[in-house]
Amino acid sequence: MTKLTRRALLASGAGTALALSADPRIGVGQTNEPIRLGVVTPLSGPQEFIGSFVKNGAEVAVDLINKAGGVRGRPLALEFRDEKANPAAATTVARELLGMGINLQFGTIASTVALAYGPLMQAENGVNLTCGAGSEKINHENYSPHVFRIGDGTYRMRAQARMMAEKFPDVTSWTGIIPDHEYGRTVWAIYVDGLLEFYPKITGKQPQIVDPIIVPYGSGDYRNFITQAARTPARGIVNATYGGDAATFFQQARPFGLFNNRILMDAANEFIVANALKTQVPKHWTGTHWYYAANSSPVSKTFYEAYVAKTGQKMPMGWAGEAQAAVAAYAAAIAKTGSTETKAIIEALKGLTFDTVTGSRTIRAEDNQAIKDLEMIQIEPDAGSDVGFKVSDYVKIPGAGVIEPATPGKAMVLRKPS
Amino acid sequence: MTRSPALRFLLVLGLLTGAALLLPLVANRGIVFLAGVVAINVVLGLAFNLLFSTAGLLSFGQATFSAAGAYAVALLLLRVPEIPFLVALGAAAATGAAIATAIGLVALRRTEGVYFAVLTLAFAELVHVVIAKTSFFGRNDGLTGIPRPRIGPIDLADGQAYYVFVILVTALLIACLWWVTHSRLGRSFRAIRLDPMRAAFLGIDVRRRRLEAFAVSGACAAAAGGLMGPLTSIVSPDLAHWGESTKPILFTLLGGAGHFWGPLVGAVVFSGVEYATRSLAGASDLITGGLLLAVVLAIPGGLLGLAALVVRRLRRRERPATVTDAAAEGARP
Numbered sequence: 001m002t003k004l005t006r007r008a009l010l011a012s013g014a015g016t017a018l019a020l021s022a023d024p025r026i027g028v029g030q031t032n033e034p035i036r037l038g039v040v041t042p043l044s045g046p047q048e049f050i051g052s053f054v055k056n057g058a059e060v061a062v063d064l065i066n067k068a069g070g071v072r073g074r075p076l077a078l079e080f081r082d083e084k085a086n087p088a089a090a091t092t093v094a095r096e097l098l099g100m101g102i103n104l105q106f107g108t109i110a111s112t113v114a115l116a117y118g119p120l121m122q123a124e125n126g127v128n129l130t131c132g133a134g135s136e137k138i139n140h141e142n143y144s145p146h147v148f149r150i151g152d153g154t155y156r157m158r159a160q161a162r163m164m165a166e167k168f169p170d171v172t173s174w175t176g177i178i179p180d181h182e183y184g185r186t187v188w189a190i191y192v193d194g195l196l197e198f199y200p201k202i203t204g205k206q207p208q209i210v211d212p213i214i215v216p217y218g219s220g221d222y223r224n225f226i227t228q229a230a231r232t233p234a235r236g237i238v239n240a241t242y243g244g245d246a247a248t249f250f251q252q253a254r255p256f257g258l259f260n261n262r263i264l265m266d267a268a269n270e271f272i273v274a275n276a277l278k279t280q281v282p283k284h285w286t287g288t289h290w291y292y293a294a295n296s297s298p299v300s301k302t303f304y305e306a307y308v309a310k311t312g313q314k315m316p317m318g319w320a321g322e323a324q325a326a327v328a329a330y331a332a333a334i335a336k337t338g339s340t341e342t343k344a345i346i347e348a349l350k351g352l353t354f355d356t357v358t359g360s361r362t363i364r365a366e367d368n369q370a371i372k373d374l375e376m377i378q379i380e381p382d383a384g385s386d387v388g389f390k391v392s393d394y395v396k397i398p399g400a401g402v403i404e405p406a407t408p409g410k411a412m413v414l415r416k417p418s
Numbered sequence: 419m420t421r422s423p424a425l426r427f428l429l430v431l432g433l434l435t436g437a438a439l440l441l442p443l444v445a446n447r448g449i450v451f452l453a454g455v456v457a458i459n460v461v462l463g464l465a466f467n468l469l470f471s472t473a474g475l476l477s478f479g480q481a482t483f484s485a486a487g488a489y490a491v492a493l494l495l496l497r498v499p500e501i502p503f504l505v506a507l508g509a510a511a512a513t514g515a516a517i518a519t520a521i522g523l524v525a526l527r528r529t530e531g532v533y534f535a536v537l538t539l540a541f542a543e544l545v546h547v548v549i550a551k552t553s554f555f556g557r558n559d560g561l562t563g564i565p566r567p568r569i570g571p572i573d574l575a576d577g578q579a580y581y582v583f584v585i586l587v588t589a590l591l592i593a594c595l596w597w598v599t600h601s602r603l604g605r606s607f608r609a610i611r612l613d614p615m616r617a618a619f620l621g622i623d624v625r626r627r628r629l630e631a632f633a634v635s636g637a638c639a640a641a642a643g644g645l646m647g648p649l650t651s652i653v654s655p656d657l658a659h660w661g662e663s664t665k666p667i668l669f670t671l672l673g674g675a676g677h678f679w680g681p682l683v684g685a686v687v688f689s690g691v692e693y694a695t696r697s698l699a700g701a702s703d704l705i706t707g708g709l710l711l712a713v714v715l716a717i718p719g720g721l722l723g724l725a726a727l728v729v730r731r732l733r734r735r736e737r738p739a740t741v742t743d744a745a746a747e748g749a750r751p
Contacts, residue, residue, distance in 0.1 A: 182559040
C-alpha cells in the first residue's frame with residue numbers, strides 16, 4: 001500500500017480546501033458549464049406518485065430546452081433529492097444542495113415543506129419554486145421573497161367555487177370532507193370564501209355552509225365520517241382527502257350512496273382516484289394543474305409528446321406541467337438577467353411573464369404568486385374505456401378574475417359564514 | 419497512552435470536538451449542516467445507551483424527550499423571543515426530565531423488561547398524537563420559521579456560529595453523560611442492571627435509581643433535541659414519531675452497546691451510509707436497513723465490538739513472540 005506522506009496530506013488538504021472554496025455560480029455566458037437546478041420532491045413514500053410526475057416533467061422540460069440550445073448557450077442539469085414528504089428531510093436535502101452551490105431549487109408539493117423553505121432560503125440565500133403546494137400562507141402571512149409559487153395556489157379553490165355557482169346554481173348547501181392538516185384546512189377555508197363570494201354574485205342566492213367533517217390524516221376507515229356527511233342537508237361536498245386516502249373514502253362511500261344525489265367537487269386528485277377505482281369511480285369534478293388533452297398550444301403538445309415518449313404514460317397528471325412551468329420560469333429568468341445569482345433571479349422572477357404548458361403565466365411581483373388560468377375536469381366511469389373512466393367535461397377559468405389581492409406578510413382576509 | 423479513563427475520555431472528546439470544529443474549513447455548508455444533525459444524534463444515542471447498557475432499561479420512546487426539547491425551544495424562541503437561549507435550552511432539559519419522570523413514575527411502578535419497553539412506546543405514541551392534534555404545537559404542520567438566536571453579543575445566525583454552538587453543547591452533554599456513567603450514580607445503575615435484587619439488598623433504592631436514570635437520559639435527549647429547531651428552522655410531529663425512537667437504538671446496536679462511544683460510531687456510520695445513498699431514491703432506505711441488519715446479525719458487539727475483537731486477536735498473536743523473546747533474554751548469561 002502507498003504510504004501517505006505528511007507533504008501529500010498537506011497538499012491534498014490544501015487542494016481540497018481551495019476547490020471547495022471556489023464559487024461555482026459565475027455569470028451565465030462566461031462558461032459552457034451546465035446550470036444546475038435542484039429538484040427536491042418526494043421520490044419515495046406515500047407521495048412518490050406525485051413526485052414521479054414532478055421528476056419526469058422536469059426531465060422532459062430540461063431535455064426540450066437543452067435540445068433547443070439551452071439557456072444563453074448553457075445546458076440545464078438537474079440534481080434530484082428525495083424529501084420523503086417530510087419537512088425535516090426536505091430542509092436537510094435542500095441545505096445539502098445549497099451547500100453544493102445549487103441555489104435554484106424547485107419541486108415542493110407539500111404546504112408544510114413550502115412553508116419551511118421561506119426562512120431557510122432567506123437565511124441560506126437560495127430560491128425555491130413550489131410545484132403544487134396549496135397553503136395561502138405561502139404568499140400571505142408567511143411570505144418570503146425567496147419562495148415563489150409558479151402554479152395555481154389558493155385561488156384554484158375560489159375558481160372551483162365559481163364554476164360550481166355557474167354550473168350548479170341550485171346546489172347552495174355545501175359541506176366538506178377535510179383532512180386535519182394545513183392543506184385540508186386551506187382548501188375548505190378558501191372554497192367557502194369562493195362560495196360566499198360567487199353564489200350571491202352569480203345566482204343571487206346565499207349559500208348555506210354546513211360545518212365540514214374533519215377526518216384524520218391517513219385514516220383507513222371513513223365510514224363514521226361518511227354517515228355523518230350523509231346526515232347533513234348539504235347537496236354539495238368538497239373533498240380534500242388525497243391520494244390513497246381519497247380512493248379509500250370514495251370506495252367506502254359507495255354503499256352509503258353518499259354521492260348519488262350530491263355534487264362532488266374534489267380539490268385536486270386529478271386522475272389519482274379514477275386510476276385506482278376505474279369503473280367504480282363516482283362521477284365528480286376535480287381541479288387539475290394541467291389537462292394535456294384540452295391544451296392545444298405548441299408548448300403543451302410538444303411537452304406531452306416528449307413526456308409520453310419518455311415515460312409511456314398517456315395520461316400524465318398536472319404536476320408534470322407544474323415542473324415544466326418551474327423549469328420554464330428559471331430558464332426565462334436566467335435568460336432575462338444573464339445570471340444565476342439568487343438576488344438577480346429573484347428580481348428577474350418578480351413580474352416575469354413566461355410560457356408554459358397551460359399558456360402564459362405572470363408572477364405577481366408583490367407576493368411571488370403566479371397568475372395562471374385554472375382548469376377543472378369532470379370524471380365519470382366508462383366501462384368501454386381502457387382505463388375504466390373518461391373525462392366528460394372541461395372548464396377553464398381565467399386566473400385574473402378569481403385571484404385574491406396580494407397581501408404579503410399579512411393573513412388573507414377570507415369570507416366566513418355568518 | 420494515559421491509563422486514567424477520565425483523561426483518556428477527555429482526550430478523545432477533545433480530538434472529536436476539534437475535528438468537528440475544523441470541518442467548516444474543508445466541507446461545504448450542506449455537509450456542515452449534516453454534521454450538526456449527526457452531533458445531536460450522537461447525544462440521543464448516548465442518552466439511550468445510558469438507559470440501555472448502564473441502567474438496563476430498554477426504552478422505545480426516546481423521541482418523546484428529544485421532541486419535547488425541540489418543541490420547548492421552538493415555542494420559547496417564537497413566542498418569547500427575548501428569552502436568553504441558554505435559558506430556553508435549560509427549559510428544554512427540564513421539560514425532558516419532567517416528562518421522563520412523569521412517564522417513569524407510571525411505567526416503572528409495576529413493569530420492567532419488555533413490558534416497560536412497550537409502555538414507553540405507548541406513551542411516546544400518545545405524545546405524538548397530542549402534538550399532531552394540538553393547535554398550540556402547530557398540529558400536523560409543526561412550527562416553522564424558528565430563528566437562530568443570539569447569545570449576548572454573538573449572533574448565532576452568522577455563518578457557522580450556530581454549528582459551532584451545537585458542537586460545543588453536544589460535547590458538554592457527552593461529558594455529562596460520561597460523568598454520570600462513571601460516577602457513583604452510574605455504578606449504582608450498573609449494579610441494578612446486573613442484579614436488581616442484590617442491589618436492593620445492598621440498600622440501593624432500585625425504583626428511584628431507575629427513575630433517576632430515566633430523568634437524566636430524558637434531560638440530555640431533550641437538551642439535544644432543543645438544538646434541532648434553530649438548526650433546521652422547523653419542528654414537526656415527525657420528531658416524536660416512533661420511527662425516531664428507533665434511531666438511537668440503531669446507532670447503539672450498530673456502534674456497539676457495550677462501549678461508551680458505540681452510539682457515536684453508530685450515528686456517524688449510519689449518517690455516512692444515508693448520505694452516500696441519498697440520490698438512490700427508494701433504494702436508500704433498503705440499503706441502509708440491509709446494512710444495519712447485516713452488521714447487527716453478523717457482529718452482535720457492534721462495530722466497536724468488532725474493533726476490540728480485532729485488537730485483542732492482534733495482541734494475542736504478538737504476545738507469544740514477546741514471551742519467547744523475554745525467555746531468550748532471561749536465558750542469557
